[in-house]
Amino acid sequence: MKNTQAIKRNWDASRTHPFGFKTRRGLNWFTVGLLYAMFYMCRYNFRFAGNGMRAEFGWSTGDIANIAAWFSIAYGTGQLVNGLFCDRIGGRASMLIGAIGSILVNLLIGFSPWTSSFAAFAVMWMMNGYIQAAGTPGMVKINAAWFNKEERGLFSGIFGFMIQSGQAMISMLAPWILGGFSFLAIAVGPGQWRMLFCIPPIFLGLVAIWFYFVSAESPDAAGFPKTIQDDVDNSAGTTVPVLESFKFVFSNPLVWFYAVAYGCTGAVRHAADQLSPLYFEDVLGFNMKTNLPAIASFTLVLVPIVAVCGSVLSGWASDRFFRGNRYPVAMVLYYGEAAVIATATTVMALKLIGPTTSGILLGCLFLVLIAITANSTHSIVGAAAPVDIGGKKMAGFASGVIDSFQYYGAAIGLFLTGMLLDVSLPGNYTVWFGIMTCFAFFGGCAMLSLLLRQKQKPVASRAVIGFMALLVIGGIIVGTRAYRHMKPIAIEHYAAAAQAAFEEGQDKTATGNAQRVLRLAPGHAEAGHIINTMHERQVAAAQNAMAAGDAEAAIEHAQNAINLKGRESTARDLLAEAKALQKAQEAAAKEEPQSTEP
Template sequence: MFILPPQQMSTLVKDYPAGFRPRRGLNWFIIGLMYASYYMCRYNFRFATPGMREEFGFTTFQITGMLSAWALAYGTGQLVNGLLTDRIGGKTSLLIGAVGTITINLVFGFASFAGTFGTFAFIWLLNGYFQAYGAPGMNKINAAWFNRTERGTFAGIFGFMIQMGQFAINNLAPVLLAGFTVGTWLVASQGDWRWLFRVPPLVVAVVAVLLAIFVKETPEKAGYDGVVDDEHSAEGDTSARVSLRESFTTIFTHPLVWFYAVAYACTGAVRNSSDQLMILYFVDQLKLDLAAKPAAVFWTVNLMPLVAVLGSFGAGIISDKVFKGHRSPVAMTLYFLETVVIIIAALVIYAGLVGPSPTGIFIGCMFLILVSLTANSTHSIVGTAAPMDIGGRKMAGFASGVIDSFQYYGTAIALPLTGWLIDKYGWGVWYPTMASFGAIGGFAMLLVMRKQKRMNAEAAARAQRL
């Protein structure tokens, strides 16, 4: 049996005062539920797309245009709200986002009968902005509660909790689309996609109440002073807020943040393309009838978040324990692995092996699951752990905003382009488009590695001169 020496074991397991771990667990459990409920009010849209297309005659390009509007608003909201979060605090940010996404989803569910592209795009754009309060708020609070060598691991755990939101809507949506009654009263008829925007906001409302009551922004506010070290704060400084000017200047001029942002744009291009378009892929390419609740759809939409969790957790542990909190080596490997998987999938599709047959459906679903594994593994360490490393407890909100905004700028570029290509050339172009983004992400992380080595060498040289 391999046993770590005591000095290494101490770096893996940190001693905390009695009661700290359960209190921190309560904090991040509720925050995780909060962000999971955000996901329910985000991924409900994809299940509505077949019904919207049938009712209003939208093209794939128009559907991806609505998603692009959401992504642009979300990305810009990340920049604005991330900076604001460093001033108002993570808890307030999460609550503002919750109220906003509840309101907009209910508007979509009850007032979306106009049926124009502009109406749907504008409503979903507003949802994107309010959802953009979530990630900066979550990362800012967690940066104050976790040390650097814990953040990757717990980013993976948060990945699990967040994906529970996707798992929940994946299983709730078919139930709502099947229609339901209360006693003898027909509440929702079969295929009434508007209920997808009426029920999930109720979950957000319940969790928001729990967040308001139980979550504390810092360990100090929960009575645990000096427990978590912040490499970006002076000794004895336990505050978690900073001026807008200081946050903006520090993060915008950070030597690594823009490399991470470019890489995360590529994560968004692949992750959101596979997540948001897979329902149309099931219908158009695999010829599956969603009303029949096919087993292939059930297993795929539920295995995708499951493998995403495993990938996120594994990537976080490796970056924490093997690479001592450095994210770029793990992320680079994952981006290039993702590119290889996507290229293989593209070749298999080109060979005609994916289609409306049992074997073709299995292969098509298998590649969606593999793409989810690789894309979401980078999602946790680049989008969650890295911003906390860069910004610390004071500026993690804006660091998260800058990096995460690019995930959705990448999405805003990739989705309309992909939708137009699919309308023109068919689903065979989907995977090659995603592969190009995966390769760019890998090279961006390679540049981060080289930059970090130069920064470490310069720091060592300065230390020797002192």
């Protein structure tokens, strides 16, 4: 009873602030959150472009997953580097640098002629990932200076509403863009996925300007000195030398427990977020390129909204009942998440999810449930825990280390998922759910080990770590065997489908299946014959268009030929000639009115 009363007194005391402070903090909190929401708009735009890129460039589901994985590696590495320097230059500077860089890279992708190259697009998207990684450490560092420890869990959950609103906004904006629109003198046709990289940066730029004039690095900078008590370092200022931050964070064992768990959060969260539009199209039969169904848009908007509910509740519980300790709540969430996704895996394996009314409802329901659990751990492990560990001066690097593992975990999960989806039969995403289940359970084990360590039970803690090592070894063995078993079955299926479509004159279907076979078996004779035939047809069509003076059609057919065979294509010179013809025709069209006598 005495302990309960003491906790209540501390709880009430932590909320006693000078007049006007909470209003100023609310304005700062809203401004920082809104800017980070715009970061999300310039990051989650990619998932809506995936289906259009598959259709235009012939990329596979695995290719899209690999691009997302490379983004995660760049983002995770950027978290480490940018988090360290964020503690030196401050959170405001870090967020502004990230905003400006992301605007430039997104516009480059939107207007670049090199997006058809898988390597070129992957490099540009990795650049966006690295630059955007300046945002999270900056956001965490600013908020670390504005909240006491006992307030951070709840406010990190509420703050989750702001950042998740960015995902909700792009989920509402993307269908409008892909459906085609007109604004003043600008008219954009349906299916123009490149516009997904041109419009969101406008919003990011406008909010960045607002952020520059309104936000404050700390209460001291806003005229409220010594208002917040920092448990780690309560001296004046919010910056420290790089080496001091590096030593403090890397030597703290709590960082590594949370980092491993957060890697599992990333594997689940990003697999669900980045691949859900492909799942909607491949499993539920939706058109995600030009005319997104209402239930798909509703689900993608609902996901971040319900995620906020879980974030707020988990943050409040860790503050109210565990005195700012995040791991007990996180452990329960991870194991609950594993149970939910294991159920989804079973339902998918039983073929109960598919393009039927009940199958669509089940498929969407599981995405919503995964979002609640994954984003709850995202909030308390990724936002609150780094602040608790690093305080106002070293929260940037603590966040960078822990959050980098989220994206390294995401990269591993996406690579594995992409490999196994490429050898899965059409409409079967069982491996997608299965891999997420494994990562969720592993995250729970990491938090269980930390719980036992904090309760002074080192032997039991190390036993859990040993069990986790066995899980990794077992997962590698089972996954390798599954891949070897599934690969020949997939090759046989897609080769037969390609041949049947080729004989029926369904060129697009035949090409897609043949390309998929060649990715799995590069020397496959039948698939190679189909691709060569389709390539010759596109080259011939481009030549005919050139002869007829139709530069636009010649460019389209030449680009299709190049997409089929890449650098080996004989259409590369033809494409250059067609573009030269187009420029000459445009120049002639501009000169023609000038030479006409009135």
